[in-house]
Amino acid sequence: AQKVTQAQTEISVVEKEDVTLDCVYETRDTTYYLFWYKQPPSGELVFLIRRNSFDEQNEISGRYSWNFQKSTSSFNFTITASQVVDSAVYFCALKSNSGYALNFGKGTSLLVTP
Amino acid sequence: GAGVSQSPRYKVAKRGQDVALRCDPISGHVSLFWYQQALGQGPEFLTYFQNEAQLDKSGLPSDRFFAERPEGSVSTLKIQRTQQEDSAVYLCASSLARQDYGYTFGSGTRLTVV
Numbered sequence: 001a002q003k004v005t006q007a008q009t010e011i012s013v014v015e016k017e018d019v020t021l022d023c024v025y026e027t028r029d030t031t032y033y034l035f036w037y038k039q040p041p042s043g044e045l046v047f048l049i050r051r052n053s054f055d056e057q058n059e060i061s062g063r064y065s066w067n068f069q070k071s072t073s074s075f076n077f078t079i080t081a082s083q084v085v086d087s088a089v090y091f092c093a094l095k096s097n098s099g100y101a102l103n104f105g106k107g108t109s110l111l112v113t114p
Numbered sequence: 115g116a117g118v119s120q121s122p123r124y125k126v127a128k129r130g131q132d133v134a135l136r137c138d139p140i141s142g143h144v145s146l147f148w149y150q151q152a153l154g155q156g157p158e159f160l161t162y163f164q165n166e167a168q169l170d171k172s173g174l175p176s177d178r179f180f181a182e183r184p185e186g187s188v189s190t191l192k193i194q195r196t197q198q199e200d201s202a203v204y205l206c207a208s209s210l211a212r213q214d215y216g217y218t219f220g221s222g223t224r225l226t227v228v
Contacts, residue, residue: 045207
């Protein structure tokens with residue numbers, strides 16, 4: 001069985017603060033993929049990153065960075081110098097190599113205030 | 115089109131009514147997915163199409179839910195005899211190929227059953 005846990009339901013920060021969104025996953029598969037999506041109030045899911053289970057390199061894209069640690073089954077997402085436009089619900093998701101479905105966590109609602 | 119288009123954007127149905135939700139994927143995309151997102155939850159997988167073939171319908175919650183993609187492009191999700199627990203946002207996603215995990219999501223249809 002596959003499971004994604006996002007323990008933080010809501011986070012509120014002041015603009016320019018750094019914030020880390022936690023994601024812990026469970027799977028018995030050796031090959032799998034991890035994703036982060038952003039869901040702004042408009043409702044569509046916006047793809048942020050995909051990482052496969054064999055690539056543990058951390059990644060940085062502008063103000064966004066991701067820390068993948070297989071030893072702790074975690075795939076955390078950090079926003080540096082947060083901005084109001086970062087306010088959204090963020091979802092972590094897991095997909096096995098053999099299946100079709102993305103298994104999403106319950107999401108973390110991030111509010112960035114000026 | 116440029117993105118995944120879903121219609122209607124909002125639908126209010128009386129309990130017991132049948133509804134049909136439409137998804138127009140990105141032109142040429144082979145894979146098409148339907149997800150159900152209840153309020154405050156992450157999206158949950160409903161079904162997957164590869165072209166016109168429905169390869170996985172394990173997530174459909176009951177036999178009142180039916181999906182089709184007869185010509186391998188537009189897809190329709192039909193819900194018969196709607197019930198209040200069917201109230202949710204229904205998201206459609208498409209991707210270019212079977213092994214392409216760059217899913218593009220639509221903005222969803224918000225279904226409210228009263």
